[in-house]
Amino acid sequence: xxxxxxxxxxxxxxxxxxxxxxxxxxxxxxxxxxxxxxxxxxxxxxxxxxxxxxxxxxxxxxxxxxxxxxxxxxxxxxxxxxxxxxxxxxxxxxxxxxxxxxxxxxxxxxxxxxxxxxxxxxxxxxxxxxxxxxxxxxxxxxxxxxxxxxxxxxxxxxxxxxxxxxxxxxxxxxxxxxxxxxxxxxxxxxxxxxxxxxxxxxxxxxxxxxxxxxxxxxxxxxxxxxxxxxxxxxxxxxxxxxxxxxxxxxxxxxxxxxxxxxxxxxxxxxxxxxxxxxxxxxxxxxxxxxxxxxxxxxxxxxxxxxxxxxxxxxxxxxxxxxxxxxxxxxxxxxxxxxxxxxxxxxxxxxxxxxxxxxxxxxxxxxxxxxxxxxxxxxxxxxxxxxxx
Ligand code: CMC
Numbered sequence: 001x002x003x004x005x006x007x008x009x010x011x012x013x014x015x016x017x018x019x020x021x022x023x024x025x026x027x028x029x030x031x032x033x034x035x036x037x038x039x040x041x042x043x044x045x046x047x048x049x050x051x052x053x054x055x056x057x058x059x060x061x062x063x064x065x066x067x068x069x070x071x072x073x074x075x076x077x078x079x080x081x082x083x084x085x086x087x088x089x090x091x092x093x094x095x096x097x098x099x100x101x102x103x104x105x106x107x108x109x110x111x112x113x114x115x116x117x118x119x120x121x122x123x124x125x126x127x128x129x130x131x132x133x134x135x136x137x138x139x140x141x142x143x144x145x146x147x148x149x150x151x152x153x154x155x156x157x158x159x160x161x162x163x164x165x166x167x168x169x170x171x172x173x174x175x176x177x178x179x180x181x182x183x184x185x186x187x188x189x190x191x192x193x194x195x196x197x198x199x200x201x202x203x204x205x206x207x208x209x210x211x212x213x214x215x216x217x218x219x220x221x222x223x224x225x226x227x228x229x230x231x232x233x234x235x236x237x238x239x240x241x242x243x244x245x246x247x248x249x250x251x252x253x254x255x256x257x258x259x260x261x262x263x264x265x266x267x268x269x270x271x272x273x274x275x276x277x278x279x280x281x282x283x284x285x286x287x288x289x290x291x292x293x294x295x296x297x298x299x300x301x302x303x304x305x306x307x308x309x310x311x312x313x314x315x316x317x318x319x320x321x322x323x324x325x326x327x328x329x330x331x332x333x334x335x336x337x338x339x340x341x342x343x344x345x346x347x348x349x350x351x352x353x354x355x356x357x358x359x360x361x362x363x364x365x366x367x368x369x370x371x372x373x374x375x376x377x378x379x380x381x382x383x384x385x386x387x388x
Contacts, residue, residue, distance in 0.1 A: 016373050021272065025368070026207055029066050030356050031196045038276035042196060043067065051283045056166050056191035057081060060138065060352040063196055064131065064359070078165075084139035085160035085169055087147060088118050092157060095144065100152040104344045105228040107148045109221055112137060116217035123215045125362055133216040134355030141351060142166070145344045146173035167191055170348065175336070186291055187335055190328060193280040194346050196353030197324075198273065202226035202233070206354040207361045208368045216358055223354045224347050230267070233346040238267030239329035240339050243303050252306040260314055268326030269311055275319030284327035291334035300330045 017023050032041045040047040042059060043066050050059055061069045061077050069077060087095075094114055098107050115137060116122040121129070147157045150173075158173050167188040171179040179187070197203070202223040209219040227233035246255050259266055271278060285305075292301035308322055315321075332342045 019272070020204075025204065026199055026357075026361070027364075028198070028357065028360055030063050030353065030360070031198050033198045033273050035271070035273035035275055038274060038279050038282075040197070040279045047193060047279050048283060050192050051189050054192060056188050056195070056349070056352075059192045059195050063352055063356045064134070080135060081139045081166065082160075082162040082169075084136050085143060085162055087140055087143045087157075090118055091115070091140075091144065092147065095147045095151050095157075098148060098151065102148075102152075104145065104148060104340050105224065105234075105347070108141070108145060108344050108347060109224040109228070111144050111148075112141065112224060113217060113221040115140070116215065119217070122217055125210075125213060125215065127359055127363060130216050130355070130359050130362055134351075134359065137216070137220055137355065138348075138351045139166075141348055142170035143173055145341065145348065146170060149174055149338070149341065171335070182294065183335055186287055186331065189283065189287055190331055190335075190345065191349040193283055193324065194328070194349035196350070196356065200232070201229070202350065203354055203357050207357050210358045210361050211365055211368045213365070216355065219358045220351060220354055223350070227347055227350065228343055233325070233343045233350070235267045235323070235325040236329045236332065236342040236346065237339055239326055240333060240342065242267055242307075243300055243329065246303050249299065249302045249306050252303055253310060256307055256310045256314075266307070266311060268329065269315070269322055270320045271323045274321065274323065277321040278323045280324040281322040281326055284324065284331055285322075288327040288330040288334070292330055295334045297330070297334050300333060304330055 030043065032044070033039065042050060043062050045062070045068075050062075054062075057078050058069060058074055061074060091111065091114070094111060095107075098110075119133065119136075122133075124130075124133075143157075143160055150157055155176075158176055160169050161172055161178070162169075164172055164178065165184065165188065168179055168184040171177075171183065171187060199207070205226040206219040206223040209222045210216070230238055246252055256266065288304065289301050292298050304327060308326070311320065311322070328346075329342065332345060333339075337345060
């Protein structure tokens with residue numbers, strides 16, 4: 001049967017953009033990206049300036065309030081976050097019920113979803129309530145990720161230390177030791193650089209979900225599901241696997257050229273928006289080099305840098321450069337994180353962005369409901385099952 005196009009589809013056809021490339025689907029005051037020049041700003045402040053001067057907590061305040069805090073506001077915000085570091089007993093029981101071989105991203109998605117059951121009014125969507133839920137999810141999730149990692153290692157949970165920053169507390173909950181100031185700062189910079197990034201796939205997912213006036217937990221849960229994909233946040237694990245497959249820096253050239261010949265995607269390269277080097281990759285490159293040297297992992301940095309040079313030679317003309325996931329892999333490894341905790345780390349930080357976007361969406365909501373361009377048949381006969 002010849003497909004028939006409905007006359008009303010002509011408009012949709014004209015505006016159809018596969019993967020919604022180039023479509024403006026929301027307004028935000030949180031982050032600005034110029035993909036041609038490689039610029040990222042949070043509320044107008046360059047990501048490099050924030051990475052150098054800010055803390056994750058201050059960056060979250062900036063994203064949620066669209067301005068930097070005063071000293072007393074920052075202290076109050078820190079105190080509010082720290083007061084919510086602990087998990088409730090029900091959450092501890094749920095972690096203990098998780099299979100020890102479960103993927104941390106599946107565990108994270110499931111347990112963030114379950115937080116709705118610990119909230120007496122999970123569906124309350126006033127801006128005030130949404131902000132409170134955002135703060136609680138952000139503050140508690142490090143304990144959930146670290147708690148699951150300890151559970152699967154057969155270790156007891158550690159109680160959060162409210163004297164510690166978000167970054168230091170997470171590493172403490174994971175390892176039972178307070179990190180060195182250098183490690184804490186490195187992790188803090190990772191958190192800052194991953195906090196928000198325009199209408200990326202997971203943020204779009206969160207905004208789509210909340211646009212039905214569902215609830216914060218559903219929106220963040222959906223966003224976590226989106227983030228784990230290898231084309232999105234899951235790429236940082238792919239980068240590490242690739243680095244592990246390359247024995248020495250001398251093996252980089254044949255390995256990458258073989259992948260290019262086979263038309264394989266090189267994880268940690270390319271971006272829908274950036275056609276120049278992702279400014280976050282530039283920040284993380286410096287950090288990765290320093291950490292790699294300090295922790296005896298120089299080979300990882302050298303292999304990464306060699307890959308970047310080959311990719312620049314082969315792919316710069318197509319606008320394919322390193323993205324945020326490329327050097328974050330070496331950085332996370334040097335901080336001592338296990339491979340399958342890389343994407344959960346991304347999620348811990350991006351909760352700040354997701355929830356900020358949920359609050360923005362609630363403040364000026366319109367249901368997301370695009371249309372499809374139907375390309376199937378029309379007027380098809382219904383054939384009885386006995387005749388098929
Ligand atoms: N390696 C090799 N070729 C690539 C790559 C790559 N990493 N990325 C894009 N290309 C090629 C692709 O094969 C295609 O070539 P051709 O025109 O000859 O068919 C062209 O570039 C355009 O690719 P596309 O998939 O249509 O472009 P996109 O805008 O949908 O791609 C992307 C964005 C991130 C999905 C893609 O670059 C990719 O798959 N990268 C690897 C995965 C990755 O690193 N993801 C992390 C993204 S940044 C952080 C985040 O969002 O979480």
